[in-house]
Amino acid sequence: MDILRRIDFQRAIDTIQHGIAVLDSDLRILALNRYLEALSGFSAEAVQGIYFDYVIRSNLSQKTNGLRNVFEKDDPFVVEGDIIDHRRKKLPVRFTFSSLVDQSARQLGVMVIIEDISFLHNLDSKIHGKSVFEGLIGHSPQMQKVFDLLPVIARTEATALITGETGTGKDLVAEAIHNASPRAGQPFIKVNCGALPETLLESELFGHCRGAFTGADKDKPGMFRLANGGTIFLTEIGDLSLPLQVKLLTVLDDKAFFPLGGTKKVRVDVRVITATHRDLRELVGLKKFREDLFYRLNVLRLHLPPLREREGDIRLLIDYFLNKFNASMKRNIKGFDQASLGLLLEYAYPGNARELSNIVEYAVTVCQADRIGIDQLPAYLLTAGPRQVGRSLFNGKSGESAGSAEIVRAAVGAGLEQQEGWNEVEKRMIIEALVETRGKRAQAAKILGWGRSTLWRKLKQHGLA
């Protein structure tokens, strides 16, 4: 009995690979385990005393007619519902509520166990004929090679590198690998290495200790720790600074790291998947990327082909996106007329599948008839021409210039040197925009569809600052 009293309760619940919350009788949070911290995106310390559902974001109040009714039901009480996790994904889960009572059976609080049952839902989809890699659509031979490799990559624990142009589905592939791996159901944490300045990124990835820097008034766990047991997905790995590349190499080798300002090493069990649209080998040559890290990441490399090289997939995706947006917008558009379809099949898609998705969404939104014509397509498509330098309207996920167009001039097809890499194209785009705006960076950023900080960063990268 004495042993039971001395057990470190928090440590015990941290080892459990389901979400666990301990609540008081007002359903306010007393403790969360690590799994639930990762799912919600909040540390237990930060949400102490807060009403449970503000943090977990479930649909329980709709299902149970108010969470208070939980106590009037059987104990334990099990109900299926869903939550919105920190990645903005709606996850089907099973809640188990059980009372916590003292020796006199007086209720002190509630323990909630939250199990991710999305695997069961996926299995159900599989049984009904869909694919476990749903979300990745493609019948072309090029995509078939990718689909053949995915289960192999999913089964192994080795670090994986996903390359491909922007909009080719690197995020979807990373998540598909995680969901098909033995780590499915454990945390999947995504970090964009290009989105934050170096100091903030180090804290984001590895956490920090109280007092590590001005404003660090409490310990922060960091994404590697939150991903423990699961997968961490590092996008834009080519943007990682050299000092952080060293730290990442250490984590890959030792499975441990020091948080910022910390003296105690933190051990983690995390599978690492990285992605980039950059040519890492070229960056190694330019001394911007460590060669040892490159070879460490390049162990399992999956390259996603650009949409223009995926034979037959443009037509397939047009139909897929049309059905998707018809359903979500409750429309009944039958298809595209010959002229608009011809244009869509000929276009080069420098923004790849994401660009095509946005084009179809735009067309479905503005179309008032039952067939989409040329007039309902974004105007820039009419001036782009087939397989030529073209402007594309697509939304990067950075959100830094919310909703504004990112102009991408693709180095494909007639009129451009075939050997030009993305680096050279991007540099030329920046120079052209600056010439057009007579050096006014704010305007140039607007033309390029970037935030000013992004333009500044890229000017430095290309040696134009």
Next chain:
Amino acid sequence: MKVLLAIQGDYIAPRFDLTTEVVIAVVNNGRLQGEPSTLLLSGASGEELCGLIVKEDISTLICGGIEESQYEYLVWKKLKVIDMVVGPCEQALQFYLEGGLEPGTILPGAADRKTK
């Protein structure tokens, strides 16, 4: 410009798609113009609320959890979305006016809610 807060009682609603009550405030140069108005919705629907937001020409949304598809749609419609906010809606608006509201902000009054 207009700011819409998805609320549940006095607090930011934990789920955008389950919200049945919203507050719309008009803001000019960081100051509130007039009294915010409260709107009761006929039912909970994320899609319909997105439609209302676009129709009302809202420029900023403050909410709790929102699904990715709805988030991406609103961002594509040039909205600023400040999501995963936890705490009283009055404080959320105040923080927003002062420029201190970010996605994932836990407001000082977040733990004040009593269920009894």
